[in-house]
Amino acid sequence: MAFYEEWKKSEHKICAEAHSLGELFGRLKSFMSQLPISDAGMQRLYECAVQLPSSLAGYPLLVGHPVDAATSPLVMIVSVLEQSEAIECFHEISQGQSAATASSKVSRVLRMVAEESEEFRSEIGNRLLLQYEIWPTSREEAAPWILFYPRTQKSAANNVKGGSVSDLSLIESLINKDFGELDRSHFGEVQRLCDALEAGQRIGAIGLSQQNPSMIRLTILGYRDLPSICRFLWRVDHKSPLPNLTHLTKRLTKRQLPQDMQFGLQMDIGGSGNMQRIEVQIFSASTIYSDTGWFKDNDGWQALIAALQAEKLVSIEKLEKLLRWSSRPITATFGRSGMLALFRRIHHFALEIEPRAINVNAYAFLMLSHLGSGNTSHEQ
Numbered sequence: 001m002a003f004y005e006e007w008k009k010s011e012h013k014i015c016a017e018a019h020s021l022g023e024l025f026g027r028l029k030s031f032m033s034q035l036p037i038s039d040a041g042m043q044r045l046y047e048c049a050v051q052l053p054s055s056l057a058g059y060p061l062l063v064g065h066p067v068d069a070a071t072s073p074l075v076m077i078v079s080v081l082e083q084s085e086a087i088e089c090f091h092e093i094s095q096g097q098s099a100a101t102a103s104s105k106v107s108r109v110l111r112m113v114a115e116e117s118e119e120f121r122s123e124i125g126n127r128l129l130l131q132y133e134i135w136p137t138s139r140e141e142a143a144p145w146i147l148f149y150p151r152t153q154k155s156a157a158n159n160v161k162g163g164s165v166s167d168l169s170l171i172e173s174l175i176n177k178d179f180g181e182l183d184r185s186h187f188g189e190v191q192r193l194c195d196a197l198e199a200g201q202r203i204g205a206i207g208l209s210q211q212n213p214s215m216i217r218l219t220i221l222g223y224r225d226l227p228s229i230c231r232f233l234w235r236v237d238h239k240s241p242l243p244n245l246t247h248l249t250k251r252l253t254k255r256q257l258p259q260d261m262q263f264g265l266q267m268d269i270g271g272s273g274n275m276q277r278i279e280v281q282i283f284s285a286s287t288i289y290s291d292t293g294w295f296k297d298n299d300g301w302q303a304l305i306a307a308l309q310a311e312k313l314v315s316i317e318k319l320e321k322l323l324r325w326s327s328r329p330i331t332a333t334f335g336r337s338g339m340l341a342l343f344r345r346i347h348h349f350a351l352e353i354e355p356r357a358i359n360v361n362a363y364a365f366l367m368l369s370h371l372g373s374g375n376t377s378h379e380q
Contacts, residue, residue: 011058011085013337013370021078022050024057024368028333031342034325035364036318037065041074041136048076048134048142051103053089056080057368062347067318070359072352074134077363080110081127087114102143105210106130109146129205131217145217147207171206189269190218196236200224204264215276216269223263226252229280232265238275241353245280248311248351248358255307258300260284266350280351301346308349314360322346322362332371339371 018024025032025046032042045063056078064075080086087110094107113128130144148171172187194203197220204219223229226249233242264281284300305323308314323346331342347365351358 008085010370011055013335014058014340014368015053015055015085015089016337017335017340017368018054020050021052021054021056022046022048024054025049028342028368031325031331031333031344034321035063035065036067036315036321036325037063037074038136041065041134044134044136044138045074045076048132051093051141052078053086053093055084055086055089057366059084059086059367061366062363063366064350064361064363066359067314067322067349067362068360069315070357072359072361074136075361075363076132076134078130078132079127080130082114102141102210106144106146129207131207143209143211145207145209147205147217147219149205150203187216190216193218193220193236193267196232198228198232201232214270217266218269219264219266219281221262221264221281223265225261226263226280229263229265233278238267238278240275240355241278244355244358245353248353251311252307255310256303257307258284258303260300261304264348278353280353281348282351283348284346301349304349308360313358319362322364325364335370337370341369341371343367343369 014024018027035042037045059079059081061079062075062077064077066072080090090103090107090110094101094104110128127149129147129149131147132142132144134142150171190206201220201222204221206216206218209215209217220232223232226245230242230246230249233239233245262283264283266279266281267275268277270276282304284304301323305314305319309316309319326345329343329345331344333340333342343366345365347363350361350363352361
C-alpha cells in the first residue's frame with residue numbers, strides 16, 4: 001500500500017474514535033494526565049482541542065509545557081496536510097460561525113492555499129502547522145499561528161545555504177491576501193536574516209498569528225551548537241538577549257553536552273523589523289535521524305537534562321514525570337474501531353531567552369495510529 005494511502009486509512013479510522021480532538025484527548029486521559037501539566041492547564045488544552053478535528057491526532061502533534069517554575073503558556077502544534085480529512089473538518093466546523101473565530105480564519109487560509117498556483121505548492125510544500133498558545137488562566141478562544149514550511153529546508157542535506165527569495169515572496173503574497181498588506185520592513189527583515197545564514201542553516205518555518213497580525217514568526221534550523229546561534233545574533237545585530245544567552249552557553253558547554261545535538265532558533269519579528277522574542281530549540285539528533293526513527297528511549301536527553309538540573313533551570317519533579325511519560329514510546333490501547341497504537345516521546349526542549357531570565361519548555365510528541373497502518377515516518 002502506498003505511503004499516502006496508509007495515512008488516509010489510519011486517519012479515517014481515527015475519525016470514528018471521536019468527533020473532536022478534545023473529545024479524543026478526554027478518552028486518552030489516562031495517558032494525557034501523565035504529562036507534567038496542571039489540572040487547569042490540561043482543562044484549557046481540552047477546551048482548545050474541542051474546536052479541532054480528531055483526525056489531527058493521526059499526524060505529528062506536539063504539546064509544549066513549562067518544566068520550570070515559570071507561568072508560560074502551553075503550546076499545541078498540529079499538522080494539517082494537503083488532501084487530509086482534517087481540512088474538510090475545519091471547513092465544516094467553521095460553517096455557521098462568525099468570520100472572526102479562529103476556526104473560520106483557519107478554514108479561510110486553507111481554502112486560499114488550495115487555490116494557490118502549482119508553483120506555490122511545489123515550493124512551499126503540502127503541510128501547514130497550527131501553533132496554539134494556551135494560557136491556563138485565560139477564557140478566550142486560542143487563535144493559532146499559521147506556519148508554512150518552505151521546500152528549501154531540504155537543502156540542508158546538501159550543505160547549501162538556506163533561505164530562498166522565491167519562497168519568501170510566495171509566502172509574503174499569500175499572507176498579504178489574508179491579513180492585508182504588511183509593513184514591508186517585516187519581510188525585509190526576514191530576508192536580511194536569511195541572507196546572513198551559513199551553510200547547513202535553513203528556514204524551518206515562517207508564519208503569522210491571527211491574534212498578532214503585525215508579527216512574523218521565523219524558525220531557523222541547522223545550527224550545530226549554541227555558540228553558532230550567538231554568532232548569528234551578533235552578526236544580524238540582535239544583541240539584546242546575547243549576554244544572557246552567552247552566559248548560559250558557557251555554563252552548558254562546560255557540562256559537555258553530546259556532540260549529536262541539533263539547535264534551532266525561533267524569532268518573533270514585530271513592526272519595523274524589531275525582534276520581540278527569541279527561543280532556542282534543542283533536538284537530539286540521534287532520536288530524530290537514526291534508523292529507528294522517532295521512537296527511541298530517553299538516552300539522548302540525559303546529558304542535557306542533567307545540565308539543566310545542575311544549572312537550576314528546571315523542576316526535577318516535572319522532568320522525572322516527563323521521563324516516565326515517555327518511557328514507553330509505543331503503547332497499544334483499545335478504540336471503537338479496533339486496536340490503536342499511541343506513539344509518544346520527547347520531541348525537543350525550548351529555551352525562551354529574556355534579558356534577565358530563561359524559561360524552559362519541553363515538547364511532547366504524540367501520534368495515534370490504527371494498528372496495521374504502518375505510518376511510522378522518520379520525518380521531523
